[in-house]
Amino acid sequence: MEIILSVILIFMILGAIFALHAKDLLSALVSMGIVGYGLVICFLLLKAPDLAIVQIVVETITLIIMVAIVLDSTRHELKEKAAIRHDGQSFMNTRLVGNIFIAVFLGLVLFYSFRLASAHLTEFGEHGLRMAGAYMEGAAGKTGSVNxxxxxxxxxxxxxxxxxxxxxxxxxxxxxxxxxxxxxxx
Amino acid sequence: MTLYLLCFLLFLVGLYGVLTRRNLIKIVIGLSFMEFSIFLLLVLIGYVKGGEAPILQPGMPATGFVDPLPQAMVLTAIVIGLATNAMLLAIAIRLYKKYGTFDIRKINQLKG
Known part of the structure; x- marks a missing residue:
């Protein structure tokens, strides 16, 4: 269970990285679809069918809208990118050291805050239903809903x-x- | 803990996209990656090993479910994420109509 989820999550991360680096906006959107529908599979494995249904609908709507927007503009955008690449390169070289320093510093700060935040989380799968107990107690009688x-x-x-x-x-x-x-x- | 770390990595990838990409559409994509990682983290925290989907059946005791509270909250968050995405894309369309590009370096004549 944990291994399957990890594999799907790694695929989602790879798809996310590709989506951000794709040259073509349309392929970026397709890779965004990988991440969104991978999330649907994760929800199904985590026993959350309602979330899976909602996420699949929302993801499809978002993709359709974004493709409709991108289809107007892609070709134009490709030419623009090729023209800009040259001055972008020199700008990168002069500021490279500063940028690397900022990135490493930010990464360390974020990782430290993740360690702080996750220190009090329960391990995966060992969550206690302390809060949910009041909601689950006789919920069918109170709300009239089996879900x-x-x-x-x-x-x-x-x-x-x-x-x-x-x-x-x-x-x-x-x-x-x-x-x-x-x-x-x- | 591995899964939490992977979720955090997905969040970092989204943050990297928002901070470094120059294309408005890619910035929107990065924001939705950050949203996805948070949804997945909340549902992961609520999972109980061997639990069933929180749907009651007649004659069954109300135990052995995964936590329904994070699921309900994430359901709300997904719909709100759709609303923010639609809003961002509408603004992107307006900017594209005015400037003819999604590149944020060229969109530099905004007046207050």
């Missing part, structure tokens, strides 16, 4: 879900506003 995740989402924490719906509404309004604005020169 505990649904019970928590729509009954115990219904206001959170209301807030989530508000955020979605705000995002839709924001997207419509941004896309329908008339610029000065456009």
């Amino acid at each position: 505990l995740v649904t019970g928590v989402l729509f009954d115990f924490r219904g206001y959170d879900t209301l807030g989530e719906a508000t955020i979605l509404f705000t995002a839709v309004v924001g997207v419509l506003t941004v896309l329908r604005l008339k610029g000065k020169h456009s």
Whole structure:
């Protein structure tokens, strides 16, 4: 179980690195799909079917939207990149030492904070249900739902879900506003 | 602990992408990698060895499940992640229409 999850996670990390370094935006998006759908498999292995369903829908929608955006622009973008490469190189060389120093320092700080944060986590698979006990006790009778995740989402924490719906509404309004604005020169 | 470390590595890859890439679309991709790693970490913490999916069945005792609380919270977080992604992409479309490129070095005439 742990080994399978580790292998999938390593593939996800490789896909992520490739997505960030791909020359073509379309192949970057396909590699982002590797990471997203790998996450779906991890959720299924971790016994979270609701999350897997939601993640597969969200990932597909995101990919479709991003491909639609990228298909307008890719060719243009490739030419731009080839032209910029030269001055980018000299800039890199002058600042190389400083950049390496900053990167190593930042990596050490982040790793130290990870050690601090994970010192109090339980080992994988040995989580105690201290908090969840109150929610699981007679949940079917209280909420009328056999799915505990649904019970928590729509009954115990219904206001959170209301807030989530508000955020979605705000995002839709924001997207419509941004896309329908008339610029000065456009 | 290996799995937590791998999650942290995925987060670092996303952070690296956000900090070093010059393409707006790739910055959005890096942000979603950071989101993914956090989702996976929360669900990993809630896993109980040998546990079942938290769905009750008649005549079955309510024990031996994985923790349903992180799953419910991550479900909310995934949907909010979709909303932020849509917002970021809308802004990227606007910038592309105005400047004709996704390169953030060329998008330098923003007025306050």
